Amino acid sequence: MANPRQAVKKIIDEVIAMRRDFHANPELGFEEYRTAEKIEEYLQALGLETERVAKTGVTAIIEGKSAKPLLMLRADMDALPVEEVNNLDYCSTCPGVMHACGHDAHMAMLLGAARILNDWRGELEGSVKLVFQPNEEEAGALAMIKAGVLDNPPIDAAMGLHLWSPLKTGKVGINAGAVMGGLDIFKITIRGKGGHTAYPETAVDPLIAAADIIKTAQRIQTRDISLLKPTAIMFGRISGGSKANIIPDKVTLEGSVRTLYPDYEEENPIERLKNLAENVCAVHGCGCCFEYYRENIPLINDQDLSHLASEVAGEMVSVTGLVSDLVCMASEDFSEFTARVPGVFVFIGTGNKEKKSDYPHHNPRFNIDEDSLSLGVEMLISFALKFFQKGGVK
Numbered sequence: 001m002a003n004p005r006q007a008v009k010k011i012i013d014e015v016i017a018m019r020r021d022f023h024a025n026p027e028l029g030f031e032e033y034r035t036a037e038k039i040e041e042y043l044q045a046l047g048l049e050t051e052r053v054a055k056t057g058v059t060a061i062i063e064g065k066s067a068k069p070l071l072m073l074r075a076d077m078d079a080l081p082v083e084e085v086n087n088l089d090y091c092s093t094c095p096g097v098m099h100a101c102g103h104d105a106h107m108a109m110l111l112g113a114a115r116i117l118n119d120w121r122g123e124l125e126g127s128v129k130l131v132f133q134p135n136e137e138e139a140g141a142l143a144m145i146k147a148g149v150l151d152n153p154p155i156d157a158a159m160g161l162h163l164w165s166p167l168k169t170g171k172v173g174i175n176a177g178a179v180m181g182g183l184d185i186f187k188i189t190i191r192g193k194g195g196h197t198a199y200p201e202t203a204v205d206p207l208i209a210a211a212d213i214i215k216t217a218q219r220i221q222t223r224d225i226s227l228l229k230p231t232a233i234m235f236g237r238i239s240g241g242s243k244a245n246i247i248p249d250k251v252t253l254e255g256s257v258r259t260l261y262p263d264y265e266e267e268n269p270i271e272r273l274k275n276l277a278e279n280v281c282a283v284h285g286c287g288c289c290f291e292y293y294r295e296n297i298p299l300i301n302d303q304d305l306s307h308l309a310s311e312v313a314g315e316m317v318s319v320t321g322l323v324s325d326l327v328c329m330a331s332e333d334f335s336e337f338t339a340r341v342p343g344v345f346v347f348i349g350t351g352n353k354e355k356k357s358d359y360p361h362h363n364p365r366f367n368i369d370e371d372s373l374s375l376g377v378e379m380l381i382s383f384a385l386k387f388f389q390k391g392g393v394k
């Protein structure tokens, strides 16, 4: 088997070209039709059999010397409803849609890795399942799981990566345990009784109840749940009222609850918030309707696989390039895979101020440093090789 770094060098121009093509042709979640076709075309040209899963998802298996262990490598496919303001030769050609999270690069890197691993399949001590997943931004992983992506044959371990602009190019971030937040989205409708602001005693004011809920909710994260269990209850939208001298009938509050610990069910911050909102509303004589949905569960990296990935990254970028405390409250639906099979999610630094690739993800000026692509491809293939060398996870 040849050297991974040398092998990546030979194909990196192709990876860059594919990334630019995906970037110029972004598609929103579950609408990645062109994207899926391009992926299928490429994999089929390698001689791989592809399968469509969950509308626009694509999978393929690279069969090594043995069917087991079976390692899943995943890339997400969707773009965002963002109008790109960059001035690049390969800017988005689709108004209002942009690859502003780096998923264009994730697909290109996985395709590059697929080409190399497929060339070496005769020597692989295991097999690789390539998973191109649609709609990451709205929890598309579950649709693939429901369609059986983790079964027949069963996956032994999963690995995914994300280019990360807050991390400098050349660095790799790997952390065991909780690395990305769980996310609940809630909406509280507070019903009062409308009236004239000159006669508040004749009305029931939902605005003052709303203000109390916003203020009191902060106690959940700072008083009720341990400070060592990060919980962020944030309000993003308040709606209600039509004029300065009118007490409105109702007010709605919308927001998010983010957590970064595995025992979410025990702490149950969303249930605490529901109780708090209902009680505050009762004090004010208001009605309360609390709605929420769980968008993502926290992403928990498997201990053994994290150590394996750190070992691989350490060989690639040395100890100084390895960041072992990268955790964030943003969420990512790779968590659905790691909740079912041992998995590890790796951050590849792509931030470079001079190249203006340090804008935050989802920003209309977001761009990656293409020099980070080779490290990403190398991480995918080197991780697979090390995983097979160790005989999988025990």
Ligand SMILES: [Zn+2]
Binding pocket: 100, 101, 137, 361, 362
């Ligand atoms: Zn994103």
Ligand SMILES: [Zn+2]
Binding pocket: 101, 102, 103, 136, 162
């Ligand atoms: Zn993303």
